[in-house]
Amino acid sequence: MAKNKHIYIIGAGPGGLATGILLSKSGVDITILERSNTVGGRTSSISENGFKFDLGPTFFLYPQALEKIFQSVGLNLMDEIEMERLDPQYRIIFKSGGHIDATNDIKLMSDQIKNFAPEDANGFSKFMDENREKLVKMEPCLTNPFLNIFSLISPRLLKLLPMVKPNQSLDTYLKRFFKDPRIRLAFSFQSKYLGMSPFVCPSLFSILSFIEYEYGIYHPTGGCNEITKVMARIAKENGVEIKLNEPVEEILFDKNKATGVRTNKGNYRADAIVMNADFARAAKTLIPNRKRKRWTDQKISNKNFSCSTFMLYLGIEGLYDVPHHNIYISEDYQSNLEDIERRHVLSKLPSFYVQNACVTDPSLAPKGNSTLYVLVPVSHEHENIDWTANTSSYRNLIIQELEKVGFTNLKNRIIYEKIITPANWSNQYNIHLGATFNLSHNLKQMLYLRPRNRFEDCEGIYLVGGGTHPGSGLPVIFESAGITSKLIAEDIILN
């Protein structure tokens, strides 16, 4: 009897797990090889001393994207993962004064906007109406592969141009709805999910804040890491093999065709290989430079990478009276962004995000205690910042800043603490330059100009996750799994 075809997936992050589930019913054998001792990648957890934190994602947006993956194996997302839609979805606090409790209640939201800027009050409903239409037009771009230059001049994309305005920044686009720069920030800070400033980020990404308001922000009980744990269980129940503690050390080739992988435990022959590991790091370490034409080491080093994050995971005595998600915008936001993206230095007046998850989910801390997850956007690794020398002083600055914005006596209430710096993202989590959101999403690095789902440099290799099309962030990563699985079905399974 002929042997089954075998597909190997490198990495059990959300992209790798979603691809495993989508291909699980296709009759091929599937193995996921994961270097660490747990599934989930950046969407895993830190659990210590009774405190539990999400390592990375805390905003679960647009569950519809994951729902499609669950439906492919006959399951309903909401039956498998308990989750709650948050309202307000977050508080956005301007350190220069004032805050907005973001909600999809048009009247409540418009009233809050009116308090800041009366002339902007009607902008919210206009913004929602226009972006609803924009998302419908963009949907085919998010669910189809971009394999060559012709994909860019396809009728579906050309139809989109007048609405997408490719050369316009997100901030400029938002001026049509909101005159007050603070309100524009409330609708554009989401570009940080892509690791970009709203003054540079293309205007098409206005759909990010639209999606939050239209479809909600969810908190899965136990955190976003529960999503990848459940996905791993479902993948296994559907026959996918997951091998932990088995890093892939090399992709094996016959000329330019990938034929297998070598791990710390041995060699495996593969009919196709899916790379979910961080694209730039994996390309540079697993595929010899001479086999890469478009993505040579030199070309990768000339690309633009996203910002990184300085993380504090704090176990706290008691519970602060602040909402679940809180975004603190620097008094000097422009300068803060330039520190991150252009000057590559540490901001003295940083913006940051604090998750106070125990107000919704007390399961995350021992009784009487709570967790604070603090994310500070900072430059990716750069020679200007020596994290060995700066970690402790930057940690102290952030604690002081938190005390200033209302986390009183924080210093004395910390009973557990863990720090992750850009250098740790790079060395311990294998992320190129510690750029947590992968290649930036500027127009030169999107659609067919991003590393393609069917990897263009070597036959038999496919990409999935934040490093390929459409981009970073859980909903789009799940779309990338759909695109990549379709390509593998066409090339390998139906062939």
Ligand SMILES: Cc1cc2nc3c(=O)[nH]c(=O)nc-3n(C[C@H](O)[C@H](O)[C@H](O)COP(=O)(O)OP(=O)(O)OC[C@H]3O[C@@H](n4cnc5c(N)ncnc54)[C@H](O)[C@@H]3O)c2cc1C
């Ligand atoms: C701090 C932070 C906050 C974020 N917040 C959000 C948010 O709120 N909402 C949102 O939607 N997104 C967020 N993201 C972005 C994104 O959704 C997550 O980072 C997501 O986990 C990326 O998924 P991925 O599939 O691309 O790969 P990853 O999660 O990076 O998984 C890749 C896997 O490959 C494994 N691997 C690497 N090399 C090898 C090898 N050689 N052999 C075997 N295995 C290997 C890794 O160990 C890892 O498990 C955040 C990211 C970070 C870091």
